Amino acid sequence: MIKKFIHQFASPKTYLFQVDRAYPYIFYTSLSIYLGALFWGLFLTSEDFVQGNSYRIIYLHVPASFISQSLYLAMAFASAIFLIWKVKLSAYLVRSIAPIGAVTTFIALVSGAIWGIPTWGTWWAWDARIISTLILFIMYLGLISLHDSFTDNEKADKFLAILVIVGSVNIPIIKMSVEWWSTLHQTASITVTEKPAIDPSMLYPLFGSIIGFTGIVVCLVILSSKLQILKREKNKSWVKDYV
Amino acid sequence: MKLLKFELLKLRKKSRGWLGPILVFVLIMTAFPLTVEMLNKDIDQSFLSVLWIATLLVMMLATEDIFLEDFNDGTLEQMAIKHNSLSGVITIKIFVYWLLIGLPISLLGALYGFGITSSADLAIQLIPILMITTYIFLNVFSFGNALSLTKGSILGILITMPLVLPLLVVLGKVVIAINLGMNFLGFLFLLLGILSIIILVLPIIISFVIKAHLE
Numbered sequence: 001m002i003k004k005f006i007h008q009f010a011s012p013k014t015y016l017f018q019v020d021r022a023y024p025y026i027f028y029t030s031l032s033i034y035l036g037a038l039f040w041g042l043f044l045t046s047e048d049f050v051q052g053n054s055y056r057i058i059y060l061h062v063p064a065s066f067i068s069q070s071l072y073l074a075m076a077f078a079s080a081i082f083l084i085w086k087v088k089l090s091a092y093l094v095r096s097i098a099p100i101g102a103v104t105t106f107i108a109l110v111s112g113a114i115w116g117i118p119t120w121g122t123w124w125a126w127d128a129r130i131i132s133t134l135i136l137f138i139m140y141l142g143l144i145s146l147h148d149s150f151t152d153n154e155k156a157d158k159f160l161a162i163l164v165i166v167g168s169v170n171i172p173i174i175k176m177s178v179e180w181w182s183t184l185h186q187t188a189s190i191t192v193t194e195k196p197a198i199d200p201s202m203l204y205p206l207f208g209s210i211i212g213f214t215g216i217v218v219c220l221v222i223l224s225s226k227l228q229i230l231k232r233e234k235n236k237s238w239v240k241d242y243v
Numbered sequence: 244m245k246l247l248k249f250e251l252l253k254l255r256k257k258s259r260g261w262l263g264p265i266l267v268f269v270l271i272m273t274a275f276p277l278t279v280e281m282l283n284k285d286i287d288q289s290f291l292s293v294l295w296i297a298t299l300l301v302m303m304l305a306t307e308d309i310f311l312e313d314f315n316d317g318t319l320e321q322m323a324i325k326h327n328s329l330s331g332v333i334t335i336k337i338f339v340y341w342l343l344i345g346l347p348i349s350l351l352g353a354l355y356g357f358g359i360t361s362s363a364d365l366a367i368q369l370i371p372i373l374m375i376t377t378y379i380f381l382n383v384f385s386f387g388n389a390l391s392l393t394k395g396s397i398l399g400i401l402i403t404m405p406l407v408l409p410l411l412v413v414l415g416k417v418v419i420a421i422n423l424g425m426n427f428l429g430f431l432f433l434l435l436g437i438l439s440i441i442i443l444v445l446p447i448i449i450s451f452v453i454k455a456h457l458e
Binding site for chain 2 (some may be wrong): 128131132135136138139141142143145146149150155158159162163166167169170173
């Protein structure tokens with residue numbers, strides 16, 4: 001049954017209809033979670049002892065940086081699926097995730113720069129984490145321009161998938177950059193294995209904002225993938241009915 | 244062996260292909276002291292970083308048409324049919340490029356190192372490091388140029404440059420290691436390890452890409 005479900009879901013048509021049905025639920029739930037977490041984080045928690053009110057940008061910065069790396073991993077998985085099983089849908093997904101990844105990376109960079117002014121005294125430092133995030137941003141742009149430079153879409157899909165997989169060697173480097181090099185950027189406050197190094201009153205809204213932000217980004221990916229599917233399958237008859 | 248000789252002859256006859264990058268390297272390394280007002284101390288400090296960037300740029304230029312001409316005149320297609328492992332052909336091709344471009348540049352770089360910092364130790368340590376890094380760069384940029392085969396090398400650079408930036412970080416650490424005179428061998432082995440993975444994996448990926456181009 002699971003196999004049947006996967007096979008059905010892998011067809012762009014079923015994907016589109018399923019996703020259309022789920023979209024409003026995901027969107028409104030995650031939007032309310034994110035807004036709730038923001039409200040909690042901005043108005044109900046106390047000031048930070050050292051950083052004052054400036055730390056509150058954490059509710060944008062941390063989710064955005066988390067998502068920017070996770071989206072790349074998602075692209076790598078989708079590329080592997082595309083190359084191994086030749087699932088067309090996952091090629092569409094790879095292409096539709098790339099611009100959103102670029103946007104979230106850009107948000108992470110800008111919010112980090114804004115946060116840097118009051119806490120570090122500088123908005124930019126040639127620091128391992130910042131540079132590797134900038135590289136990630138450039139990688140996303142490179143992926144988009146690689147795909148757009150081929151008129152033959154099938155070829156472009158294949159090359160994009162290969163490049164995504166080869167480029168994924170950079171992800172562990174970005175992740176570990178704060179631990180391998182002595183940098184200005186702090187190490188992660190929340191890890192799976194250890195107790196969080198952050199007060200619960202700030203931790204819960206942070207978790208909320210990560211979950212909510214992820215949901216919103218998933219919605220963006222859905223919208224972008226819908227566009228991608230409609231563009232690629234525009235000659236199919238069901239697309240004409242759908243539009 | 245026959246293939247190696249053939250590729251060697253092909254590159255050697257095309258002097259723009261191998262002499263050009265070397266001369267560009269010489270020009271960059273000669274031009275850079277002009278920009279720092281000939282103050283010896285400053286040159287010492289910035290020499291190594293200019294050296295890494297110059298090798299990076301020159302390797303980019305060198306691989307610009309590594310597959311393009313063969314692709315256009317159909318040689319690549321013939322080879323893909325004739326030899327049952329295209330990745331072997333690609334390995335040989337990159338090796339030939341390294342032999343004619345990477346190796347002279349490593350020696351020249353060491354020579355410049357001796358000329359500018361006048362420390363023989365540094366020059367000797369630079370040779371193996373440059374030999375390894377030029378080989379890595381050639382492999383990675385060949386991959387980029389295989390991806391953007393008919394679309395010009397700007398795209399190839401744009402997509403592969405992020406892949407080599409972690410390597411530049413390692414090279415930056417090597418600079419510190421050389422200056423402090425410690426842990427140099429460790430970095431050499433790290434670079435060798437990276438190189439051995441890349442030599443094994445990238446030609447296979449490149450052959451995959453080229454086959455997709457030939458379809």
